[in-house]
Structure formats: C-alpha cells, structure tokens
Amino acid sequence: MNVSLYNTGFVGQILQTPKFVVMLSETNPSFRLVPLDGRPHRDEQPPSSRGDSVGHWEGDTLVVDTKNYSDANWMHAEGEVSFHSDAMHIVERYRRINKDTMEVEATIEDPKVLTKPWVVPKQTLRLANFDQIMALDCTGVESAALMEAAAKQNYGKK
Numbered sequence: 001m002n003v004s005l006y007n008t009g010f011v012g013q014i015l016q017t018p019k020f021v022v023m024l025s026e027t028n029p030s031f032r033l034v035p036l037d038g039r040p041h042r043d044e045q046p047p048s049s050r051g052d053s054v055g056h057w058e059g060d061t062l063v064v065d066t067k068n069y070s071d072a073n074w075m076h077a078e079g080e081v082s083f084h085s086d087a088m089h090i091v092e093r094y095r096r097i098n099k100d101t102m103e104v105e106a107t108i109e110d111p112k113v114l115t116k117p118w119v120v121p122k123q124t125l126r127l128a129n130f131d132q133i134m135a136l137d138c139t140g141v142e143s144a145a146l147m148e149a150a151a152k153q154n155y156g157k158k
Helices: 141-154
Strands: 012-016 020-025 030-035 052-058 061-067 075-077 080-082 089-098 101-109 118-126
Antiparallel strands (some): 012 020, 052 061, 061 089, 075 080, 089 101, 101 118
C-alpha cells in the first residue's frame, strides 16, 4: 500500500509539533499536515488527492484518519494501481518498534468500489542514515547528480 509517508517513493520524513504531525515525501515532493488537537475533519473543504486527515495517539501508536478524497487519483500497492471513489476512507496506524524501525498498518474502506474493508499488509520502515530529505524529481538528469553526491558523502561510512 502506498501509504502517505511513502507517496511514490520510499523516503519520507515525519516532523511533530504540539498541534501537528507533518509527513514529507522526497520523491515527487509532497506533504501532509495531520492535526493532533482533536479537531474534526474539515467537511467544508473540497475533495483532494490527499484527502483530509486528522490524527490522535492511542498509546504509542499514531492513528491517522483520512477521508474526503477526490476520485481522480489512483491507489498504488505493490506495483499495482487501482481506482477508488470519493467515498474512500483510510485509517493508518504508525508505531515505532525500536529507535530504527516503524510499522505501518492501514485499512481502506470504499463502499462504492470494495465489497469489504481492505486490510493492507503491514509494512516495516527503517530509519535512514541521514536526518534530512531532499527534493528529488525523477527526471534522470537531476536525480543522477543527487545520487552521485549522496554516494560520495556516504562513501566509506558504515
């Protein structure tokens, strides 16, 4: 499942403030703001490809509830894509296993497309050996230079 942290790549960064969790994605740079202050979904907002998210903590698990999606984008999962409707609703659960590992679970409901909720297989994310993502546009020219610079910076590090 292409959870929001992944976007279309596998490098992301999560920042937390007292009111928000911010999820950033390196590939096709994007972001998602997840309010943590108990506010309801913004029903007056027009549907969007990211939907409208609100979050809360259940013990050590961040629960992100997202709805109000546009039906224009597609979901990505394990190399496959599929359509969804404007009734899609996703609940994601992010939990740190240890200082270097996080598990992500998601359940997708879409009564206009799915016959029952889809429980996405659990994903395990590993902490990268750098602390700041960079904008990475997939054009070949830009990404080749960025990858070469990153390789030189990390050469010989273990």
